[in-house]
Amino acid sequence: MINLTNIQVHFGDFEALKTINLEVKQGEFFTLLGPSGCGKTTTLRTITGFISPTSGTVEVDGKDITDLEIEKRNIGMVFQNYALFPTMSVYENIAFGLRVKKVSKREIDERVNEIARKVELEPMQLKKKISELSGGQQQRVAIARALVTSPAIICLDEPLSNLDAKLRVQLRNELKDLQRKFGITTIYVTHDQEEALTLSDRIAVFNLGNIEQIGRPDEVYNHSATEFVCNFIGDINQLSKEFLLNAGAGPEHGVDTAKKCYIRLERLYVNNKLDNHLELNAVVENYEYYGLYIKYSLNVNGEYLKVIEKNNGSPMYSIGDNVTLSFDPENIMQF
DSSP states (O other), X not given: OEEEEEEEEEETTEEEEEEEEEEEOTTOEEXXXXXXXXXXXXXXXXXXXXXXXXXXXXXXXXXXXXXXXXGGSOEEEEOXXXXXXXXXXXXXXXXXXHHHTTOOHHHHHHHHHHHHHHTTOOGGGGGSBGGGSOHHHHHHHHHHHHHTTOOXXXXXXXXXXXXXXXXXXXXXXXXXXXXXXXXXXXXXXXXXXXXXXXXXXXXEEEETTEEEEEXXXXXXXXXXXXXXXXXXXXXXXEEOHXXXXXXXXXXXXXXXXXXXXXXXXXXXXXSOOOTXXXXXXXXXXXXXXXXXXXXXXXXXXXXXXXXXXXXXXXXXXXXXXXXXXXXXXXXXXXX
């Protein structure tokens, strides 16, 4: 559907994108993930036409659109601040793109009302000013405005970042439901790892103008391709050479102690040794109770590791308890 080939973007002497190659499939929810300044928004704006690449090509359905005008790309855009017109009504905001295209008044009315129903905006809300709406309702208006022109692709640039945590989770679920309902190819930009993992069919992890890894959420989380991805996606423990040697981990377990070694929190176990697991004695240093799970901080010979235990109703460990920490060497990521 969308192909970026050898895309480079320079702003004067600054190389914002080095050599970007990626393919987005038809109907896919594809996320560009990374920290601020990594190139993800620059990539999105290159796809939509707001930025012209220094070199490389942008193709949609095999057609080169690298130099095509923004309005001719058939791409809907939802900006971080929604970019809604505050003096216009909700109806006028949604209808704006259709009026620019000189669509008939009757068809505008039909399409605005249809898209409003699909994004669950009530008829009475269409008459309101943007300032009278909640953040969640404003987001629906922005999405409706992007979808009403029937684009082949919709691009969203951190549309949830200005909302409080509870509303962000609620709208994240609604956004995914809408994308499935419309079946539209979606490119989503975020710095939030949890958003990326829960929403995406595939993720491209950006760093310093490069793509470090492209894959399904489970692939980038469980089989991180680089040390940066390993540290950026989710929480993780780095294991020292001393820790590994004390546990008996070595070449016979596929572990190279000369490399940097990491393990996810949920891949460590407390008082629950399984087959092929190595173990060490540890002391509970601290804990955080989250309801669904408990995050323990364990002291292993002066080295501190974090462990997540499911809350299954069993008594919690207390600070100072002596426990056994175990892990499967196969779950160690090495770089």
